[in-house]
Amino acid sequence: MKNLLKYAAGAFILALALSSCREEPNYSDVPAITFDRIEQYTYTANKITRDTLIIAVDFQDGDGNLGLDRIGPDGTQSGPDFEPPFNPGSQYFYNFFAIPQVKRGNTYTSLPEINGRFPKLSMDGKPEPLEGEIRYTITSFSTDAYPFADTIRFEVYIYDRDLNKSNVVYTDDIVLYQGL
Secondary structure, eight states, X not given: OHHHHHHHHHHHHHXXXXXXXXXXXXXXXXXXXXXXXXXXXXXXXXTEEEEEEEEEEEEEESSOOBOOOSSXXXXXXXXXXXXXXXXXXXXXXXXXXXXXXXXXXXXXXXXXOEEEOOOOSOSSOXXXXXXXXXXXXXXXXXXXXXXXXXXXXEEEEEBBTTOOBOOOEEOOOEEXXXXX
């Protein structure tokens, strides 16, 4: 029994030492994204069919400076994440860009982009490598605005707080209003 405790303690210390040697990943400070999936939820209310779409992209970022506050500390659009270059009307006000593209034959035609903000992913503000998934929900597809069951895809990219643009990815094709 005495030997068992001695060896168990030694094994624990060795495991602890080896786990503390884990190297941090070495990602670029420019965010990189990969398309993961697009989820489609279709429902009808008051004779209008609507699609809610969720675009999921995986990301890697070397300094972890992803995300912007959606609202300032005082409950309004104030604070550092609403001052230039992130001020309303600026091209950097949004940090998630999804450009719907309608498929016509073998070509795609872009529609007006659907942009939004995803929140800060590192709360302590320290530069550190981050990886994970961003899920962005789009609820604006309805038969009153988009009357046809079109095949669409999205061109997607993000910006970090240093204004670095990620690579561009494309979602899989989906057919609107087919989830019923």
